[in-house]
Amino acid sequence: MGEHVLVAVPTARTVSTVTGGNWEGVGVVPDIPVPAGQALDTALDRALGAARNAAG
Numbered sequence: 001m002g003e004h005v006l007v008a009v010p011t012a013r014t015v016s017t018v019t020g021g022n023w024e025g026v027g028v029v030p031d032i033p034v035p036a037g038q039a040l041d042t043a044l045d046r047a048l049g050a051a052r053n054a055a056g
Helices: 036-055
Strands: none
Touching: none
């Protein structure tokens, strides 16, 4: 490879101790189920609410 090119080849696989599998092709179940279009707004609202509560 060239001077400014890096090639990374994974040599490990993440395995869940609970299921024995991984999340590739399956995904991760969200803590707060909302439609995809509302996910960012919901996350921001909750983060701001947590910050306000922490500030007192």
